[in-house]
Amino acid sequence: MTRWQPGASGRLQQAALELFSERGFDNTTVAEIAERAGLTKRTFFRYFADKREVLFAGSDIFVESVVSSIAAQPETVASLDAVAAGFKAVAVASFEERREDASRRQRVIEASPELVEREMIKRSALAEKIAATLRDRGECDPAAALVAWAGVSVFWVAFARWTDPSNRSSLAGLVDEALDQLRDATAQRASIVTA
Amino acid sequence: MTRWQPGASGRLQQAALELFSERGFDNTTVAEIAERAGLTKRTFFRYFADKREVLFAGSDIFVESVVSSIAAQPETVASLDAVAAGFKAVAVASFEERREDASRRQRVIEASPELVEREMIKRSALAEKIAATLRDRGECDPAAALVAWAGVSVFWVAFARWTDPSNRSSLAGLVDEALDQLRDATAQRASIVTA
Numbered sequence: 001m002t003r004w005q006p007g008a009s010g011r012l013q014q015a016a017l018e019l020f021s022e023r024g025f026d027n028t029t030v031a032e033i034a035e036r037a038g039l040t041k042r043t044f045f046r047y048f049a050d051k052r053e054v055l056f057a058g059s060d061i062f063v064e065s066v067v068s069s070i071a072a073q074p075e076t077v078a079s080l081d082a083v084a085a086g087f088k089a090v091a092v093a094s095f096e097e098r099r100e101d102a103s104r105r106q107r108v109i110e111a112s113p114e115l116v117e118r119e120m121i122k123r124s125a126l127a128e129k130i131a132a133t134l135r136d137r138g139e140c141d142p143a144a145a146l147v148a149w150a151g152v153s154v155f156w157v158a159f160a161r162w163t164d165p166s167n168r169s170s171l172a173g174l175v176d177e178a179l180d181q182l183r184d185a186t187a188q189r190a191s192i193v194t195a
Numbered sequence: 196m197t198r199w200q201p202g203a204s205g206r207l208q209q210a211a212l213e214l215f216s217e218r219g220f221d222n223t224t225v226a227e228i229a230e231r232a233g234l235t236k237r238t239f240f241r242y243f244a245d246k247r248e249v250l251f252a253g254s255d256i257f258v259e260s261v262v263s264s265i266a267a268q269p270e271t272v273a274s275l276d277a278v279a280a281g282f283k284a285v286a287v288a289s290f291e292e293r294r295e296d297a298s299r300r301q302r303v304i305e306a307s308p309e310l311v312e313r314e315m316i317k318r319s320a321l322a323e324k325i326a327a328t329l330r331d332r333g334e335c336d337p338a339a340a341l342v343a344w345a346g347v348s349v350f351w352v353a354f355a356r357w358t359d360p361s362n363r364s365s366l367a368g369l370v371d372e373a374l375d376q377l378r379d380a381t382a383q384r385a386s387i388v389t390a
Contacts, residue, residue: 078383117316124315142352146345146377153344157337182341186381188273 009047011037016054020108052118059122065090067133079139083151084179091171106163127152154178204242206232211249215303247313254317258324260285265328274334278325278346279374286366301358322347349373
């Protein structure tokens, strides 16, 4: 039995992020990640199913945090505002201090179609969980599903801008901006539509 | 050289849909699909990369049709209305007459996590193409991305209802309903939000 490694998971994640940024995701092996972290391949596989999952290790906690923060909003708060508030609370509590790592991670993901697909699937699972949370708050279908997807889109648009190194706004502020833009865009109507 | 098979692709798709519905996706082989269609495995692989792709064969044409219909909307039409009009045009032209097959296909997909993931990835690619089309029409970012995702969500909510056997509304009518519901839901605001 290997001795329990304090912080092994975090060290592996940090090592993976460094190597993926330096060499690219495809050109990095699990053995190299373990070596950089000063650990064994066996330890790696105790924490992560594969090389890809090391990049998505925080996503369950992220989903749970967002969902519980939405569930904690007063019932009088409109569904879309509750979703935005949930994302903003998690942005403040967990994201702002990790902007540089989040940016590097985002660059790694964008460079790999396989990782982009994985992220899309995670995003879809998040939207499903948010929709279920909105139903628990009393929102009807299909509004629950529509608002959940709208909220997820708002967050991801904000997140993409926040991880752009040229942007210095806070993630929570960018969520508010994207929310306003979605509201403006959906409120616009025009009368002449060609079939 | 095998002789060219008229309609081979369509026969394989129909056979696959029948077998997936009868036995489930996981319990059906390419050999069985080919046999049911009166063709060979080799012919199957001339048209489709794998067993999964036979279910998504129409998706490129679908994407192109939606995108070109959005691009054909007058510039005065608001982005979200243009997206909805694009989906409705394709709904009328291609979907209404194939409701039963679409429902069966939807049941097959929903029964398989692997197929649900594939569908999510296709949906994401569709949203990307729609966002690009909206940018070509002069829409700014991030509104283009937000409206594209909102439009895709509207269509998929409508599509899910349309493929429910208990629903008898037209797909175009369900798109309009979902669009109204999205607009109502995003227009709602409440003043008290808990951080």
